[in-house]
Amino acid sequence: MLLNxxxxxxxxxxxxxxFLNEHAAPTEIRRLRDEPDGxxxxxxxxxxxxxxxxxxVDEVHGGGSISGxxxxxxxLVADEFGRHAAPGPLVPTNIVAGAISELSPDRHARxxxxxxxxxxxxxxxxxEPRPHDGLDDLVLDVRVDGSDLVLNxxxxxxxxxxxxxxxxxxxxxxxxxxxxxxxxxTTGITVRPMHTIDITRRFSEVTFRDVRVPADAxxxxxxxxxxxxxxxxxxxxxxxxxxxxxxxxxxLGMTLEWAFDRYSFGRPLASYxxxxxxxxxxxTWLEAGHAISDLAAEAVSAGSGEAGELVSAAKAFLGQYGPxxxxxxxxxxxxxxxxxxxxIHLFLRRVALDRSxxxxxxxxxQRIASIAMDVGKAA
Amino acid sequence: MSADATEGLDAFRLRARSWIRDNLKPxxxxxxxxxxxxxxxxxxxxxxxxxxxxxxxxxxxxGFAGLCFPVAxxxxxxxxxxxxxxxxxxxxxxxxVRLQAPTISPCxxxxxxxxxxxxxxxxxPAILRGDELWMQFLSEPGGxxxxxxxxxxxxxxxxxxxxNGSKVWTTGAWWSDWGLCLARTNWDVPKHRGLSVFMLPIxxxxxxxxxxxxxxxxxxxxxxxxxxxxxxxxxxxxxxxxGWTVGIRWMFHERMxxxxxxxxxxxxDAHAGIGASSVLRVARESxxxxxxxxxxxxxxxxxxxLTSEALQQRLTEGMRSGAMSDQSAAIGRLLSGVVSTRTxxxxxxxxxxxxxxxxxxxxxxxxxxxDFLMRQVSTIxxxxxEMARNVISERVLGMPRERTLDRDVPFRxxxxxxxx
Numbered sequence: 101m102l103l104n105x106x107x108x109x110x111x112x113x114x115x116x117x118x119f120l121n122e123h124a125a126p127t128e129i130r131r132l133r134d135e136p137d138g139x140x141x142x143x144x145x146x147x148x149x150x151x152x153x154x155x156x157v158d159e160v161h162g163g164g165s166i167s168g169x170x171x172x173x174x175x176l177v178a179d180e181f182g183r184h185a186a187p188g189p190l191v192p193t194n195i196v197a198g199a200i201s202e203l204s205p206d207r208h209a210r211x212x213x214x215x216x217x218x219x220x221x222x223x224x225x226x227x228e229p230r231p232h233d234g235l236d237d238l239v240l241d242v243r244v245d246g247s248d249l250v251l252n253x254x255x256x257x258x259x260x261x262x263x264x265x266x267x268x269x270x271x272x273x274x275x276x277x278x279x280x281x282x283x284x285x286t287t288g289i290t291v292r293p294m295h296t297i298d299i300t301r302r303f304s305e306v307t308f309r310d311v312r313v314p315a316d317a318x319x320x321x322x323x324x325x326x327x328x329x330x331x332x333x334x335x336x337x338x339x340x341x342x343x344x345x346x347x348x349x350x351x352l353g354m355t356l357e358w359a360f361d362r363y364s365f366g367r368p369l370a371s372y373x374x375x376x377x378x379x380x381x382x383x384t385w386l387e388a389g390h391a392i393s394d395l396a397a398e399a400v401s402a403g404s405g406e407a408g409e410l411v412s413a414a415k416a417f418l419g420q421y422g423p424x425x426x427x428x429x430x431x432x433x434x435x436x437x438x439x440x441x442x443x444i445h446l447f448l449r450r451v452a453l454d455r456s457x458x459x460x461x462x463x464x465x466q467r468i469a470s471i472a473m474d475v476g477k478a479a
Numbered sequence: 480m481s482a483d484a485t486e487g488l489d490a491f492r493l494r495a496r497s498w499i500r501d502n503l504k505p506x507x508x509x510x511x512x513x514x515x516x517x518x519x520x521x522x523x524x525x526x527x528x529x530x531x532x533x534x535x536x537x538x539x540x541x542g543f544a545g546l547c548f549p550v551a552x553x554x555x556x557x558x559x560x561x562x563x564x565x566x567x568x569x570x571x572x573x574x575x576v577r578l579q580a581p582t583i584s585p586c587x588x589x590x591x592x593x594x595x596x597x598x599x600x601x602x603x604p605a606i607l608r609g610d611e612l613w614m615q616f617l618s619e620p621g622g623x624x625x626x627x628x629x630x631x632x633x634x635x636x637x638x639x640x641x642x643n644g645s646k647v648w649t650t651g652a653w654w655s656d657w658g659l660c661l662a663r664t665n666w667d668v669p670k671h672r673g674l675s676v677f678m679l680p681i682x683x684x685x686x687x688x689x690x691x692x693x694x695x696x697x698x699x700x701x702x703x704x705x706x707x708x709x710x711x712x713x714x715x716x717x718x719x720x721x722g723w724t725v726g727i728r729w730m731f732h733e734r735m736x737x738x739x740x741x742x743x744x745x746x747x748d749a750h751a752g753i754g755a756s757s758v759l760r761v762a763r764e765s766x767x768x769x770x771x772x773x774x775x776x777x778x779x780x781x782x783x784x785l786t787s788e789a790l791q792q793r794l795t796e797g798m799r800s801g802a803m804s805d806q807s808a809a810i811g812r813l814l815s816g817v818v819s820t821r822t823x824x825x826x827x828x829x830x831x832x833x834x835x836x837x838x839x840x841x842x843x844x845x846x847x848x849x850d851f852l853m854r855q856v857s858t859i860x861x862x863x864x865e866m867a868r869n870v871i872s873e874r875v876l877g878m879p880r881e882r883t884l885d886r887d888v889p890f891r892x893x894x895x896x897x898x899x
Contacts, residue, residue: 103793103796103797103800103802104796104800104802356876359878360878368879370878370879371878371879373869373881376868376869376872376873376876376878377865377868377869377872379871379872379876379878380813380867380868380869380871380872380876381813381868383810383871383872383875383876384810384813384814384817384871387790387793387794387807387810388786388787388789388790388810388814389786390793391786391789391790391792391793391794392785392786392789392790394789394793395789395792409781409785410785410789412782413781413782413785413786414786416778416779416782417782417783417786462775464778464782465774465775465777465778465779465782466771466774466775466778467778468777468778468781468782469774469775469777469778469781470774472755472759472777472778472781473759473768473774473777
């Protein structure tokens with residue numbers, strides 16, 4: 101995919117890259133450490149004008165894509181986010197906007213238009229606290245009570261919940277998943293900020309205690325949202341994977357430059373075979389990660405039957421080799437690679453965060469094994 | 480039937496599908512599992528080779544051989560996309576595996592790139608018909624990865640050349656017909672500038688083929704000893720002393736391996752040997768599929784296979800479009816070697832005690848231990864992964880070259896171990 105972009109996609113990507121060069125430079129990211137939301141409102145609104153929030157939303161509801169596949173276009177944005185370790189709730193806002201557009205655009209027209217304009221953001225309450233993994237093992241209870249639904253349970257980590265106007269909550273009603281869209285200030289919802297390894301992303305623990313919402317807050321069907329949740333999950337994985345690839349690529353480029361410029365014992369680091377071979381390994385992890393990430397993005401975008409397996413393979417691979425590559429970049433830099441002043445940690449943080457969210461490599465290897473076993477049984 | 484030049488991909492695919500179904504036998508999954516396993520007698524092997532020659536002839540007669548070779552040389556003049564479609568349709572069927580590498584790629588590919596019109600007409604149709612099996616006379620006992628350091632000598636004598644020396648790691652030379660041979664024609668110039676490439680029949684007076692027994696008992700690899708072998712100058716490929724130009728392309732084709740548009744191989748089979756599916760079979764037949772640690776390893780093997788395949792696809796596209804240099808093939812070579820050794824270790828791990836000692840009733844677990852002993856073949860054969868790392872760092876990333884003592888000096892003055 102990224103090897104052969106259309107000229108429209110190139111232009112779209114360049115526009116985002118230029119904007120991020122200007123507004124998400126490393127000095128700005130360091131400054132945002134003390135910003136409560138991790139980004140400033142104007143930045144997000146201007147990003148929305150560039151198309152960051154509209155790609156999974158149908159044209160008739162105010163969205164639209166560049167290439168015909170909004171998800172592939174969004175992967176380009178995510179890749180640039182990775183290259184810049186950029187701030188902003190890219191994944192949750194797009195997941196929620198896409199779900200509303202697909203399932204309930206009229207009922208939630210105002211929320212959708214605010215998300216598209218970047219004037220408000222939304223969160224996806226998906227993962228759950230230990231011991232649950234929040235993937236298939238998800239226990240937040242959504243109970244039908246007359247014409248209302250009642251939510252009980254806890255979600256964490258939830259990205260940007262402290263800033264979100266609305267929450268898309270994925271819970272369980274008996275044997276199936278149910279999704280509801282609730283205003284963040286609804287009675288019974290408690291948002292408790294968490295610590296995080298990233299500088300600009302913010303996470304919270306969100307608790308729902310007898311949170312009562314009308315039945316039309318449901319997106320899709322009660323106990324019938326399993327396929328939709330899987331689709332959202334795959335979209336989130338595509339974005340996280342693309343972001344990791346972008347961060348790996350930038351960090352490797354930066355470290356290569358360092359290896360050429362830095363001299364020890366009268367010769368550049370780049371001339372030592374031991375280090376050259378490690379760079380060869382890193383280049384191979386990067387190209388392989390790029391390849392599987394792109395292939396998975398195309399499969400998810402096309403809704404192919406292999407999408408689930410491919411996107412988990414991409415997440416498992418990048419979750420393992422992304423942080424490995426970044427840690428090796430730190431090693432190549434030596435002591436300064438561990439300082440706050442140096443930029444490399446901005447990217448290390450991002451790939452480490454992406455590794456831990458949306459399922460770890462170990463969880464995805466289990467998913468892949470389950471799929472392979474099912475296929476094996478059928479054969 | 481000859482392929483219509485204007486036949487679309489979809490129509491071609493349908494034609495290929497029905498022909499394959501009507502003419503080629505289905506094969507059981509895992510039939511080609513393992514790492515160079517020693518599981519047939521010489522007679523059985525010769526019978527298999529005879530059968531594969533027939534299969535190649537069948538493909539040729541049906542217009543499915545050499546899809547990307549020009550029509551003038553017995554091919555079909557189609558595109559890599561046609562070969563890919565054919566490979567996809569071929570999955571699950573028998574095919575002439577021994578005629579692919581090294582016969583069709585790199586050998587036939589090199590002849591196509593550098594051969595004269597007469598040479599191409601003499602050999603390419605014969606190869607595509609299944610009449611000629613080729614081997615690479617490339618590595619030498621004294622050489623290893625330093626291919627350009629070849630010491631096999633070729634001395635001109637009128638219209639002929641006289642070759643002396645030894646080549647090694649020629650897979651199946653004992654049942655092959657022709658060799659593509661890199662030899663030194665000039666010792667007074669630096670090593671890359673004194674090489675030439677020749678074609679020679681393997682079974683002739685002056686060539687002694689000796690089979691090498693590997694640690695698992697297989698005797699597929701051979702070593703040849705050449706004594707005063709006479710080769711007509713008309714069987715030289717490329718210019719005299721310019722053999723390294725041929726050699727670079729030769730090794731590019733070798734690194735492309737199953738991504739080569741010339742090679743017919745069932746899609747998904749590119750990682751024959753220990754792949755994710757054999758890991759799954761080992762796990763199932765061990766009765767361990769319910770163990771989370773086993774599933775973790777099964778998932779890892781599958782992840783590695785999918786990623787390796789995706790990488791090969793990306794590199795093929797990148798090199799075809801010019802977005803990546805041809806040297807990028809080394810990236811695919813490195814990952815496939817690393818993935819193969821890791822996958823092999825995974826199967827060994829899952830098999831547990833049965834991989835160290837087994838009976839004939841152990842199904843997929845049988846030979847997991849021997850495969851493990853042979854594990855490094857995938858990071859040695861076809862150019863070591865260390866060489867691939869050199870190529871990636873120096874040619875792809877542009878890092879400084881390793882210091883060498885064999886540049887800009889006549890080859891005869893280059894230090895060589897064990898030959899004072």
